[in-house]
Amino acid sequence: MRDLHKKKQRPTSQNRLKKPPKPRKPINFRSIFRKSAKVVCGAALVSLTGFVGYEMYRLIARTTFLRLERIEVSNLKKLSRQEVVALAGVKEGDAMLALRLKSIGEQIAKNPWIAQVKVRRYFPGTLTIEVAEREPVAVVNMGYLYYLDNKGELFKPLTEGDRLDYPVLTGITEEDIAKDPSGSKATLKTTLELIAQLKSRTDFRLDDVSEIHFDKGYGFTIFTASGGVPVKLGNGGFSEKLSRLARIYRDLQPQMSALEYIDLDYSDKIIVKKA
Numbered sequence: 001m002r003d004l005h006k007k008k009q010r011p012t013s014q015n016r017l018k019k020p021p022k023p024r025k026p027i028n029f030r031s032i033f034r035k036s037a038k039v040v041c042g043a044a045l046v047s048l049t050g051f052v053g054y055e056m057y058r059l060i061a062r063t064t065f066l067r068l069e070r071i072e073v074s075n076l077k078k079l080s081r082q083e084v085v086a087l088a089g090v091k092e093g094d095a096m097l098a099l100r101l102k103s104i105g106e107q108i109a110k111n112p113w114i115a116q117v118k119v120r121r122y123f124p125g126t127l128t129i130e131v132a133e134r135e136p137v138a139v140v141n142m143g144y145l146y147y148l149d150n151k152g153e154l155f156k157p158l159t160e161g162d163r164l165d166y167p168v169l170t171g172i173t174e175e176d177i178a179k180d181p182s183g184s185k186a187t188l189k190t191t192l193e194l195i196a197q198l199k200s201r202t203d204f205r206l207d208d209v210s211e212i213h214f215d216k217g218y219g220f221t222i223f224t225a226s227g228g229v230p231v232k233l234g235n236g237g238f239s240e241k242l243s244r245l246a247r248i249y250r251d252l253q254p255q256m257s258a259l260e261y262i263d264l265d266y267s268d269k270i271i272v273k274k275a
Contacts, residue, residue: 068125070092084108140167
């Protein structure tokens with residue numbers, strides 16, 4: 001019989017043998033030098049190729065067979081062809097490849113009459129300049145007179161020789177534009193809407209108006225060309241208000257000198273105030 005009281009003897013653990021360290025590989029300086037040399041040579045080759053290409057470009061640009069022979073300018077209303085070419089700073093005989101189209105366009109666009117410009121180059125010797133000029137819609141009196149274009153932008157102070165036969169807007173100041181540019185922009189665009197309404201009419205027309213005045217509190221007032229009578233319009237609803245005025249305007253014309261104002265800023269009536 002087995003002696004159940006006899007304890008099992010644990011096997012004696014044997015000492016593990018330590019692995020010898022791996023030998024270190026020597027640094028291959030020659031391989032590192034070869035790789036570095038390849039990188040340096042590649043960079044030098046790219047630089048040399050760029051330099052040679054640039055010099056070849058300059059050489060070709062100076063050759064006589066790629067010279068500017070013709071400058072074409074689109075039809076103009078305000079500016080002359082000579083003015084546009086002078087702004088472009090180019091002349092016949094210039095090297096075609098040396099023309100900087102973007103720079104030429106930027107120079108032309110500095111003129112306030114220019115709304116948009118496109119400059120194109122056509123080999124062997126043609127440069128085309130397409131210009132879109134600004135169209136004045138009104139004159140804004142802010143102490144100085146400024147042209148207002150059809151996008152609601154003030155683009156040019158009037159100088160000697162500029163035309164004055166446009167509707168005149170008053171009531172907006174340079175301080176208003178500086179302090180509230182978005183509000184002033186909205187006012188100018190509303191002015192354009194009012195001018196468009198007056199231009200489209202055959203009864204009470206734009207020619208019957210001498211001035212458009214804006215007041216922040218009240219809105220718009222137009223002054224008649226005959227007698228300078230103020231016609232109060234307020235804000236918005238111009239088409240309906242002008243239609244009501246047109247129904248009585250011809251009858252009022254003989255009395256214009258005796259009128260103080262006409263108030264249209266009501267939905268159901270017109271107030272005619274005699275002086």
